[in-house]
């Protein structure tokens with residue numbers, strides 16, 4: 001009847017909103033008892049009226065014991081890995097290459113990696129426009145698993161691992177069990193097709209609890225949170241994944257209709273946050289290489305106090321038109337670079 005259908009719709013909207021506040025904003029709106037009561041009422045009504053069932057209901061996050069095989073997914077836009085800078089000088093080189101290439105107005109296009117590393121600098125300074133400062137977004141490099149989420153008409157329809165960058169594994173059933181991954185986009189103002197990429201990771205506290213649970217049952221424990229996240233996403237039963245403390249932070253977005261995106265990466269991430277994704281609170285903006293290096297030092301200093309593991313910082317040219325001009329070299333984007341911290345075990349020696 002319409003009154004039951006209305007009540008079910010209302011429960012779904014309310015519970016989805018409570019989930020967003022609790023899991024994405026870390027700012028619960030109602031006490032747990034109230035939330036549980038609403039959740040149980042929705043489960044009961046859906047059990048009573050199976051014709052009302054829908055995959056986007058918040059009750060569907062509990063996963064199922066049905067085993068899934070991981071079908072292959074071809075990434076429309078390859079998920080390329082990041083080039084690495086191993087020192088401040090190498091970061092400065094990256095920034096200089098970015099500025100020179102933009103000044104030369106050189107088109108992007110595919111170029112061999114050789115050209116990328118031994119670029120001809122003989123024309124350095126000649127004919128280049130005034131020295132320009134590039135604005136970068138500085139993002140903590142979360143040590144988890146890169147995933148790509150596909151939304152059609154605001155509903156999550158497919159999730160895939162990075163794989164080799166060109167084809168990944170379909171892990172939709174497992175991704176749906178992660179509370180900080182929206183099953184439907186919030187608000188109503190989004191393009192028909194949205195692709196959000198980000199990192200799925202396991203916070204340190206959840207990792208420690210999981211290993212205690214596994215160890216206590218005499219099962220094999222995980223070596224680090226990254227392996228735990230990867231192992232949890234590869235579970236063949238999504239009901240097992242549902243019991244793993246996984247979280248996700250979004251770090252890039254692509255849409256079918258480019259005009260729907262703001263002109264910078266930073267604003268794009270704000271947009272993604274309004275659609276219901278978590279974005280990392282440690283992100284910052286920096287003008288030029290010197291401010292990037294300050295961000296690197298500041299983040300390294302607070303690394304051990306973060307509730308999740310990071311293995312470096314990622315700098316991305318903020319303006320999307322400049323990213324477009326810079327393009328990619330066959331292996332990694334020309335517009336981004338990661339700078340890794342010394343491996344933690346080395347530090348503890």
Ligand SMILES: NC(=O)n1nc(-c2ccco2)nc1N
Nearest residue numbers: 080139140141142199251314
């Ligand atoms: N792992 C991580 O946190 N990443 N990875 C990227 C990335 C990979 C390719 C382009 O951007 N960005 C962030 N914050």
